[in-house]
Amino acid sequence: GAGVSQTPSNKVTEKGKYVELRCDPISGHTALYWYRQSLGQGPEFLIYFQGTGAADDSGLPNDRFFAVRPEGSVSTLKIQRTERGDSAVYLCASSRGLASPEQFFGPGTRLTVL
């Protein structure tokens, strides 16, 4: 595709519910990153995939957060038992990997937990 796409663009859920956020990276990009961003802050790293495997998941805040990338392309970020503090914009980025590490970001999913 022309760029990184993320769906949905907005998600409103109730505390305790389960949500899935989807990211479609740029075709041919092997690396995929998830970040979240709160108002007035810089993006906070969550997890990084190289191909199908999670190369670094040290940014996931707790075990309610999980992400997959089963075929090395589309990725899904899953949040269980959502809490109000999970409200943020969730950003996805992709890159060609080590040789060309420039990251290209999607528009984000704004998650609101009521």
Next chain:
Amino acid sequence: SQQGEEDPQALSIQEGENATMNCSYKTSINNLQWYRQNSGRGLVHLILIRSNEREKHSGRLRVTLDTSKKSSSLLITASRAADTASYFCATDDRPGQNFVFGPGTRLSVLP
């Protein structure tokens, strides 16, 4: 872990003036990237500079890197109202690692 810190936190200038933003980091880096973000959604990649590079240009943008001072600067020349945005630097400390973002500089260009 590695983190860039932008300075100043906020900057207001008149259209046509130059804007300079700085990024400082704590430990050695592999790459440093600058991004722009409008209205809190979607970051736009501006420039990547590698640790063995000292200066890069792209249009009205000029990025410098001083590894001895552990700092980088982003210069926007002849600013326009459309340059109003938040600007972030992001660093990785070795190949294959994630990038860590600073809190950003909020630039306002007044017409």
